[in-house]
Amino acid sequence: xxKNIVTLVDxxxxxxxxxxxxxxxxxPSVIDIRNLFKDTGxxxxxxxxxxxxxxxxxxxxxxxxxxxxxxxxxxxxELATKHSYLDTCYLLLNGTLPDHVEHKAFDLELRHRAFxxxxxxxxxxxxxxxxxxxxTLSAAVTALASFYHEHLEMENEAEFKxxxxxxIAKMPTLAAFxxxxxxxxxxxxxxxxxxxxxxxxxxxxxxxxxKMHLSMLGHEEIKEIEVRALDTIFTLHADHExxxxxxxxxxxxxxxxxxxxxxxxxxxxxxxxxHGGANESVIAQxxxxxxxxxxxxxxxxxxxxxxxxxxxGFGHRVYKNFDxxxxxxxxxxxxLRIELGLDSELMAIARKIxxxxxxxxxxxxxxxxxxxxxxxxIILTALKIPKSMFTPIFVIGRTVGWLSQWIEFKQDPTSxxxxxxxxxTGE
Ligand code: SDX
Numbered sequence: 001x002x003k004n005i006v007t008l009v010d011x012x013x014x015x016x017x018x019x020x021x022x023x024x025x026x027x028p029s030v031i032d033i034r035n036l037f038k039d040t041g042x043x044x045x046x047x048x049x050x051x052x053x054x055x056x057x058x059x060x061x062x063x064x065x066x067x068x069x070x071x072x073x074x075x076x077x078e079l080a081t082k083h084s085y086l087d088t089c090y091l092l093l094n095g096t097l098p099d100h101v102e103h104k105a106f107d108l109e110l111r112h113r114a115f116x117x118x119x120x121x122x123x124x125x126x127x128x129x130x131x132x133x134x135x136t137l138s139a140a141v142t143a144l145a146s147f148y149h150e151h152l153e154m155e156n157e158a159e160f161k162x163x164x165x166x167x168i169a170k171m172p173t174l175a176a177f178x179x180x181x182x183x184x185x186x187x188x189x190x191x192x193x194x195x196x197x198x199x200x201x202x203x204x205x206x207x208x209x210x211k212m213h214l215s216m217l218g219h220e221e222i223k224e225i226e227v228r229a230l231d232t233i234f235t236l237h238a239d240h241e242x243x244x245x246x247x248x249x250x251x252x253x254x255x256x257x258x259x260x261x262x263x264x265x266x267x268x269x270x271x272x273x274x275h276g277g278a279n280e281s282v283i284a285q286x287x288x289x290x291x292x293x294x295x296x297x298x299x300x301x302x303x304x305x306x307x308x309x310x311x312x313g314f315g316h317r318v319y320k321n322f323d324x325x326x327x328x329x330x331x332x333x334x335x336l337r338i339e340l341g342l343d344s345e346l347m348a349i350a351r352k353i354x355x356x357x358x359x360x361x362x363x364x365x366x367x368x369x370x371x372x373x374x375x376x377x378i379i380l381t382a383l384k385i386p387k388s389m390f391t392p393i394f395v396i397g398r399t400v401g402w403l404s405q406w407i408e409f410k411q412d413p414t415s416x417x418x419x420x421x422x423x424x425t426g427e
Contacts (some may be wrong), residue, residue: 006031010040026070030271043421050317054247056412059092060239067321069230071239080328085234086110086196087311089168089400092239094406106165107196113169114190114199115364116177117147124181133392134277136178138267144170145260152258160410163259164403171399172196175392176203182388197231198222200396204270204385225339226383229332230393233376236325237394239401241318243312245269245276249402251418254410259361266402267395273312276398278373279390281312283381286346295352312359320367329375333382340382350378 008017017039023029030053035332037043046052061070069076072091079088083097090098090106098106111240123143127136129247144167145151151163174267177187186204240246250270252262270276301309316323323380337347380390410417 008036008040009234012198015040024056037421043423048125049242049247054242055250055386055409056414057241057405057408058095060241060401062241062318064316064318064320065379067313067319067324067327070325071238072118076236076324077328080232080235080325083235085231085238085397088238088271089357092400092404094163099310100115104120109165109332110169110196111194111199111238113166113189114173114192116170116173119147120144120174121177121187124177124187127181129182129184131178131182133175133178133182134395136181137174137392137395138264138271140174140178141167141171141264141267142261144174145258147263148260149258150367151260154259157288157407157411160407164400167263167403169398171204172200175389175396176200178392179204179386179389182271195227197226197234201227201230204389205206223401224339225336229336229379232332232382233379233393234397236328236372237397237401239398239404243275243397244272246402246405247383248404250409251404254415254418259403259406262406263399263402266398269374270394270398273393276391276394278312279376279380279394280387282350282373282377283346283387285312286349286377289349291345292348295349295356295358298362299353299356303360311353311357311368313370313377314363315368316368316371319369319371322369323371325372326370326375329372329379330370333375333379336382344381346347346381347378350374355388366404 003024005018006021007013010258012016017036019036020032021029022032022329033044044052057423059072061073062068071079071088074091074094077191079091083091087097087103090096090102105278120143123140124136129138148163148166151159154160154163173190180187186208188206188208190199191202194202205222242250243346245266249262249266252265253259273281287296289295298309299311301307302311352375357368357370377387377390380393381387385393392395394422
């Protein structure tokens with residue numbers, strides 16, 4: 001029996017074809033079918049790419065059956081509890097966690113790069129107040145490409161890293177500016193004396209002059225537990241293998257377009273409620289359900305094949321077990337409930353949905369568990385962050401993952417322009 005070979009038999013022509021099996025260091029092997037069309041004149045057919053590996057990668061590993069997630073081989077549980085988001089950014093970009101000196105240099109560089117070119121401030125003013133921050137954010141990142149045209153001509157890793165550090169540093173500022181524009185209040189500039197995450201919360205909440213005061217908006221001094229909770233959320237969102245938005249980023253990278261428009265395309269893809277937009281939809285759905293008594297009726301709707309209502313924050317293409325990120329967030333939510341007195345009607349509805357769905361045959365048989373978005377929305381609500389900013393927060397966390405995957409694509413000598421084929425059934 002030939003090892004690491006699969007044989008394809010075409011019973012119409014009686015021909016057989018052999019294809020090598022490539023083994024990774026973890027997870028499923030792949031059948032290398034790059035010569036299939038040349039050999040057989042046929043394509044594979046895999047809408048949504050449920051059985052397709054689009055690339056080789058060393059960045060993130062997911063085991064959907066076990067509910068396991070690793071960045072550069074390190075379990076997400078270790079990174080989320082023992083390391084900062086900045087450590088995780090450094091790890092994803094460089095393959096190792098930073099030592100003390102590397103951490104300080106990286107932190108300092110991001111603090112200095114958090115500022116935006118004054119010309120960008122005017123861009124926000126072109127948007128209507130009620131513009132969704134995701135639309136503004138995607139447009140602002142595309143506009144950033146016009147301020148850093150030199151990133152179209154990068155040749156080496158050092159230039160890739162500078163381009164990446166620049167965008168990672170600026171994304172919180174862009175997101176905070178988009179939010180403050182939607183309220184019609186003045187922008188707060190980054191403060192280089194603040195950490196990455198505390199700086200973002202301050203740009204979101206502070207009054208002109210960077211002051212926090214108890215007021216009808218509920219702005220008050222930022223608590224350390226809030227900074228830690230948001231930093232953990234950024235870490236949990238940092239990367240996630242070849243998900244829909246990362247696939248879009250790699251696709252735009254494959255045409256040779258500016259890296260920032262590849263990231264802007266990723267932001268656009270993430271916005272969808274089937275993907276990163278689910279966290280905002282979870283809260284909207286809890287508000288729509290309105291009370292614990294209404295939960296059972298909505299669970300029945302989610303199970304009804306003739307009703308396109310779906311339970312936001314449930315199910316996942318890869319995880320057929322609890323999303324490990326959701327498990328970490330569930331613990332964080334319990335901690336916050338005590339510290340921040342987080343016990344609202346929304347929480348009670350969410351708990352009822354969780355208990356009911358996790359014991360219902362429909363969800364169990366389809367391996368539908370709460371995913372990262374189910375808990376993120378509840379925690380961000382506790383941090384007084386408006387739901388329109390939930391997916392922009394997902395963007396801030398995921399920017400480093402998109403950029404790490406972009407750089408890996410550029411450094412892969414086998415990379416080609418993304419150009420799948422089709423099954424034509426037209427005239
Ligand atoms: C993210 O890919 C990633 O890694 C993404 C992400 C990341 O970090 O990048 O993890 C972030 O996007 C998390 C997912 C957030 N989305 C949601 O919470 C939206 C609700 N979930 C669904 O839309 C759905 O579960 C998906 C999109 C997440 C996954 O869809 P799949 O893998 O294509 O699964 P499917 O649509 O084929 O569903 C399989 C069955 C179907 O029923 P049957 O046809 O077999 O009878 O499960 C049902 C679906 O109807 N189903 C649901 C459901 N999700 C799937 N039924 C009710 N409610 C749901 N949420």
